Amino acid sequence: MTTKLEPKIPAGPLAEKWDKHRFEMKLVNPANKRKYSVIVVGSGLAGASAAASLSELGYRVSCFCFQDSPRRAHSIAAQGGINAAKNYQNDGDSIWRLFYDTVKGGDFRARESNVYRLAQVSVNIIDQCVAQGVPFAREYGGLLANRSFGGAQVSRTFYARGQTGQQLLLGAYQALEKEIARGGVTMHSRHEMLELVVVDGKARGIITRDLVTGAVEAHVADAVVLGTGGYGNAFYLSTNAKGCNVTATYRAYKKGAAFANPCFTQIHPTCIPVAGEHQSKLTLMSESLRNDGRVWVPKKPEDRGRKPDEIPEQDRDYYLERKYPSFGNLSPRDIASRAAKEVCDEGRGVGPGGRGVYLDFADAIKRLGESTIRERYGNLFEMYERITDENPYKQPMRIYPAVHYTMGGLWVDYNLMSTIPGLHVIGEANFSDHGANRLGASALMQGLADGYFVLPSTIGDYLATSKPDKLDASHPAFSAAIDDVNARTAKLLAIKGKRSADSIHKELGHILWEKCGMARNAKGLREALAAIPKLREEFWSNVAIPGSGAELNQSLEKAGRLADFLEFAELMCTDALHREESCGGHFREEHQTPDGEALRDDENFAYVAAWEYAGEGKAPVLNKEPLEFENVHLSTRSYK
Amino acid sequence: MRVLLHVWRQAGPGATGRLVDYEAADISPDMSFLEMLDVVNDRLTVKGEEPIAFDHDCREGICGSCGMMINGAAHGPMKLTTACQLHMRSFKDGDEIWIEPWRAKAFPVIKDLVVDRGAFDRIIQAGGFVSAPTGSAQDGNAIPIPKQNADQAMDAAACIGCGACVAACPNASASLFTAAKITHLGQLPQGQPERMKRALAMVHQMDLETFGGCTLFGECQEACPKGISIDTIAQMHRDYMLATAIRREESAIGGTG
Numbered sequence: 061m062t063t064k065l066e067p068k069i070p071a072g073p074l075a076e077k078w079d080k081h082r083f084e085m086k087l088v089n090p091a092n093k094r095k096y097s098v099i100v101v102g103s104g105l106a107g108a109s110a111a112a113s114l115s116e117l118g119y120r121v122s123c124f125c126f127q128d129s130p131r132r133a134h135s136i137a138a139q140g141g142i143n144a145a146k147n148y149q150n151d152g153d154s155i156w157r158l159f160y161d162t163v164k165g166g167d168f169r170a171r172e173s174n175v176y177r178l179a180q181v182s183v184n185i186i187d188q189c190v191a192q193g194v195p196f197a198r199e200y201g202g203l204l205a206n207r208s209f210g211g212a213q214v215s216r217t218f219y220a221r222g223q224t225g226q227q228l229l230l231g232a233y234q235a236l237e238k239e240i241a242r243g244g245v246t247m248h249s250r251h252e253m254l255e256l257v258v259v260d261g262k263a264r265g266i267i268t269r270d271l272v273t274g275a276v277e278a279h280v281a282d283a284v285v286l287g288t289g290g291y292g293n294a295f296y297l298s299t300n301a302k303g304c305n306v307t308a309t310y311r312a313y314k315k316g317a318a319f320a321n322p323c324f325t326q327i328h329p330t331c332i333p334v335a336g337e338h339q340s341k342l343t344l345m346s347e348s349l350r351n352d353g354r355v356w357v358p359k360k361p362e363d364r365g366r367k368p369d370e371i372p373e374q375d376r377d378y379y380l381e382r383k384y385p386s387f388g389n390l391s392p393r394d395i396a397s398r399a400a401k402e403v404c405d406e407g408r409g410v411g412p413g414g415r416g417v418y419l420d421f422a423d424a425i426k427r428l429g430e431s432t433i434r435e436r437y438g439n440l441f442e443m444y445e446r447i448t449d450e451n452p453y454k455q456p457m458r459i460y461p462a463v464h465y466t467m468g469g470l471w472v473d474y475n476l477m478s479t480i481p482g483l484h485v486i487g488e489a490n491f492s493d494h495g496a497n498r499l500g501a502s503a504l505m506q507g508l509a510d511g512y513f514v515l516p517s518t519i520g521d522y523l524a525t526s527k528p529d530k531l532d533a534s535h536p537a538f539s540a541a542i543d544d545v546n547a548r549t550a551k552l553l554a555i556k557g558k559r560s561a562d563s564i565h566k567e568l569g570h571i572l573w574e575k576c577g578m579a580r581n582a583k584g585l586r587e588a589l590a591a592i593p594k595l596r597e598e599f600w601s602n603v604a605i606p607g608s609g610a611e612l613n614q615s616l617e618k619a620g621r622l623a624d625f626l627e628f629a630e631l632m633c634t635d636a637l638h639r640e641e642s643c644g645g646h647f648r649e650e651h652q653t654p655d656g657e658a659l660r661d662d663e664n665f666a667y668v669a670a671w672e673y674a675g676e677g678k679a680p681v682l683n684k685e686p687l688e689f690e691n692v693h694l695s696t697r698s699y700k
Numbered sequence: 701m702r703v704l705l706h707v708w709r710q711a712g713p714g715a716t717g718r719l720v721d722y723e724a725a726d727i728s729p730d731m732s733f734l735e736m737l738d739v740v741n742d743r744l745t746v747k748g749e750e751p752i753a754f755d756h757d758c759r760e761g762i763c764g765s766c767g768m769m770i771n772g773a774a775h776g777p778m779k780l781t782t783a784c785q786l787h788m789r790s791f792k793d794g795d796e797i798w799i800e801p802w803r804a805k806a807f808p809v810i811k812d813l814v815v816d817r818g819a820f821d822r823i824i825q826a827g828g829f830v831s832a833p834t835g836s837a838q839d840g841n842a843i844p845i846p847k848q849n850a851d852q853a854m855d856a857a858a859c860i861g862c863g864a865c866v867a868a869c870p871n872a873s874a875s876l877f878t879a880a881k882i883t884h885l886g887q888l889p890q891g892q893p894e895r896m897k898r899a900l901a902m903v904h905q906m907d908l909e910t911f912g913g914c915t916l917f918g919e920c921q922e923a924c925p926k927g928i929s930i931d932t933i934a935q936m937h938r939d940y941m942l943a944t945a946i947r948r949e950e951s952a953i954g955g956t957g
C-alpha cells in the first residue's frame with residue numbers, strides 16, 4: 061500500500077499563494093469555535109504559540125509537555141537569533157531574498173511554496189513578539205538591532221543577547237499562561253504522549269502517562285497538533301536538551317503518518333568538543349560567534365601541541381576564509397562542519413584527541429574592544445569558561461561539530477497536516493521548510509510562523525470541512541491504545557536486566573555518529589543497519605529499569621524514549637542509504653565533486669522521501685513527493 | 701576523584717525522607733555536577749536500586765529545570781551558576797557533599813530532589829504577560845525603546861524560573877521571581893497598559909501560594925544563577941503601592957456610578 065502524497069500547494073503565482081489560500085479556506089464561525097477541541101502536544105515555540113493563538117481564536121485547547129512547566133521546553137535554549145525579512149538595515153533584504161537564501165541553504169530539497177510563506181510571515185513574527193514584550197536588542201536610537209548569521213549576506217537576524225530562544229519562548233509561554241488563566245487552555249505539564257489515537261482514519265486523541273503518578277490517560281479532541289521538537293538525541297550526544305525525543309512523532313508514524321527525510325540531520329559546526337566518556341550532552345556555542353570569531357587550525361600537524369598564541373600568523377590556516385572567500389566564517393553549517401572534520405581528519409585538529417578547531421576572537425577584541433565583545437557574547441563566553449575552565453577572552457575557543465537539529469520530520473502538506481487527516485505537525489517535528497540543511501536563526505522563525513500564523517488558519521479549514529463526529533474516550537480505539545501503552549510499560553519493567561538505558565543509548569549514539577553522521581557511505585550504513593537490531597535485542601533483554609510504573613520513574617521514561625530511538629535509528633539509516641546523492645547535511649562520500657563538495661543528483665533525487673510504516677518486521681514503504689523549482693533555479697550551491 | 705554524598709531520598713509526596721550516603725568514586729573534575737549524579741545513578745541502576753530522581757533538561761543553565769541545595773547553597777558553591785553548569789572541579793577529592801531538594805512550603809517535594817514549582821506558573825497566569833493577541837501587533841519599530849530600558853528589561857527577563865531565590869530565602873519568599881517579571885514588562889512601553897493591574901494580581905497570587913514575605917535579606921540575589929538584582933523588588937513595591945493607591949481612587953469614582 062502506498063499513500064498518495066498530496067502537498068495541496070495552492071495554484072497561482074508564488075507570492076499570491078498564501079493570500080489566495082487564506083481566502084479560499086473555509087472558516088469556522090466565531091461562535092462555533094468553542095465547539096471544537098484541539099490537542100497540542102508540545103509547549104516549545106511551535107506548541108506554545110499555537111496553543112495560545114488557537115485559544116485566542118476561541119477553540120478549546122489542551123496542551124501537553126513532559127517538563128514541569130511549559131516554559132522549559134527545549135526552545136528555551138536557542139541562543140543566536142531569529143530571522144525576518146524586515147530589511148531594517150537597508151542592505152538589500154526582502155521576502156524574496158529570505159525565501160531564496162532558505163531554498164538554496166536547504167540545498168534545494170524544500171518545498172518552494174512553504175518556504176515563501178515562511179519568509180512572508182517572518183515579518184509579522186517580529187511585530188508580534190515586540191508587542192508581547194520580548195526585549196530584543198536595540199540600537200541607541202531605540203530601534204531594533206540586527207546581526208548576521210550563516211548562509212546570508214544580509215543582516216536580518218533579531219536577537220535578545222545570547223538568549224533569543226528564551227525570550228521568544230517566554231513571550232509565547234506568557235501568552236499561553238494568559239489563555240490558561242482565561243480558561244481557554246488546559247495545561248498538562250509532566251505528561252508524556254505515548255500513543256496517537258486514530259478513529260475512522262482521523263486523528264482523534266492521544267494517550268499520555270502522567271509522569272508523577274504514572275496514570276495512563278486518554279484525551280479526546282477534534283484535531284491533534286504535534287509540536288514535539290526534533291530527534292537529534294537519537295545520537296545520544298547532541299546540543300538538544302536531555303528530554304528531547306522521537307516518541308510522539310514515531311508513535312504517529314506507526315499509526316500511519318509518513319516520516320519525511322529522516323536522514324537529514326544538522327551537525328552544527330560550533331560546539332564545545334567532547335571532554336570524556338562521562339559526557340551527557342554537548343553545548344552549542346552560537347553561530348553568531350562566527351560574526352566576530354575567526355576559525356583556524358595550524359597549517360602543519362606538528363604544530364597541534366603548541367599554544368595557539370605561539371603559532372605565528374603565517375602558520376595558521378583560516379580554512380573557511382581560504383576555501384569560501386565570499387562567505388568565509390559565515391559559510392552555512394553543513395559546509396563549515398564538514399570543513400572542520402576534514403582538517404581534523406588531516407591530523408591538524410587541536411585539543412584532546414585532535415577533534416577541535418580554534419574559534420579566535422583576538423582580532424575582534426583588538427578591533428572592537430573587549431567590552432563590545434562582552435556585550436555581544438558575554439553569556440556564551442561565561443558558559444564556555446564554566447565548562448572548559450579556559451578564558452576565551454585570552455585564548456581561542458576550541459570547537460567541534462555536534463548534532464544539533466533535525467530537518468527531517470513528519471511529512472506535512474501545505475496546511476501542515478500529516479498523512480493522517482486531523483494530525484497536524486508544527487515546528488521542528490515536521491519536515492517542511494529547511495530541506496537538507498537549515499540556516500541559522502530559521503528554526504525559531506519556522507516554529508513561530510507555524511504556531512502563530514499558519515496553523516491557526518489552516519486548522520479551521522480542516523475542522524470546517526471535516527466536521528468531526530462527537531466522540532468520547534469510551535470508544536474502543538482509546539481503550540485499545542491504553543492497553544497497548546500499559547502492555548509496553550509492563551514489558552519494559554519485566555526485563556530487569558543489567559544495563560542502564562543510558563549505556564545502551566550511548567552505544568546507539570556511537571553507531572549513528574560514526575555511520576550516519578557528518579559523512580556517510582553505503583558500507584557504513586549497511587553495518588549500522590546490521591548493528592541496530594542487535595542493540596535493540598540487547599535492550600529488550602538486558603535493560604535495567606528499577607522502580608514501578610505507578611510513580612515518578614525517570615528510568616522508565618528514558619527507556620521508553622530509547623525504545624523508540626532504537627527503531628527510528630533504522631529508518632534514519634535506511635533513508636540515508638537510499639539517497640544516493642549528497643545534499644546539505646546528508647553527505648554521501650560516494651557522491652562528491654573532485655574538490656570534496658556535495659554532489660547533488662537532481663535528476664533522480666529532487667524529491668521528499670516520505671516513509672510509511674508497513675508493519676512489524678516489514679521494510680517501510682517509500683513514497684516520493686517530487687519537488688518542483690519554478691522560482692529558484694536549481695543550481696550547484698556555491699559559497700566560494 | 702572521590703566524593704562522599706549525603707542525598708535526600710524521599711519516595712513520594714507524602715513519604716518521609718532521609719539522607720542516604722553514597723560514595724562517588726572515579727569522578728573526573730571535568731564532569732558537571734549532574735554528570736557526577738549520572739554516574740552514581742548508573743551504578744545504582746545496575747544494582748537494581750532506584751536512581752536519585754532530579755529534574756534537569758537543557759544542562760546549559762537556561763531551562764531552569766535543575767535545582768538542588770548543594771552543601772546548603774542553592775545550586776551549590778559557584779556564583780551565577782546552575783547545578784547543571786557547576787563542575788566537579790569546584791570540589792576537592794574526598795569532599796563530603798550534602799544534596800537536598802528546594803525547601804519551601806509552596807514547592808512540595810514530589811520525589812527525592814524533584815519538587816513541584818507549579819506556583820510559579822500560577823503567578824505568571826495572574827498577570828505576567830502583555831495581552832497582545834496574535835495578529836494585533838503593529839510594526840516592531842513603531843515604538844522606539846531606549847536601549848537602556850531594553851537592556852534593563854532584558855536583565856530582569858533573564859530569570860529562568862528555577863526557584864533558587866525561594867530556596868535561598870529564609871522566608872521562602874517568591875519576591876525576586878515575581879519582581880523580575882514585573883520589572884521586565886514594566887520597563888517596556890508594551891507593558892504599561894496593564895502595569896498596575898499586573899503588580900496587584902501577581903503580588904496577590906504570590907501571597908495565595910503560601911510563599912513568605914520579603915524582609916530584604918538579599919539571599920535571593922546571592923543565589924540567583926542569572927544575577928537578577930534585588931532592585932527589581934523595589935520596583936515591584938513601587939508599582940504595587942501606586943497600583944493600590946490608584947485602585948482606591950478608582951473605586952471611589954466607581955462608587956458614584
Ligand SMILES: Cc1cc2nc3c(=O)[nH]c(=O)nc-3n(C[C@H](O)[C@H](O)[C@H](O)COP(=O)(O)OP(=O)(O)OC[C@H]3O[C@@H](n4cnc5c(N)ncnc54)[C@H](O)[C@@H]3O)c2cc1C
Pocket residue numbers: 101102103104105106107124125126127130133134135136137138139140141142224225251252253254287288289290299300301304305307308344346464465486487488489500501502503504505507
Ligand atoms: C542549543 C540550541 C540552540 C539553538 N539556537 C537557535 C537559534 O539561535 N536560532 C534558531 O532559529 N534556532 C535555534 N535552535 C533550534 C531551535 O531552538 C529549535 O529547532 C526549536 O526551538 C524547536 O522548537 P519546537 O517548538 O519545534 O520544539 P521544542 O522547543 O523542542 O519543544 C518540544 C515540546 O514538545 C514536548 N514534547 C516532546 N515530546 C513529547 C511527548 N512525547 N509528550 C509530551 N510532550 C512532548 C516537550 O515537552 C516540549 O514542550 C537551537 C537549538 C539548540 C539545541
Ligand code: FES
Pocket residue numbers: 755756757758759760761762763764765766767782783784785
Ligand atoms: S538543566 Fe536546564 S538549567 Fe540546569
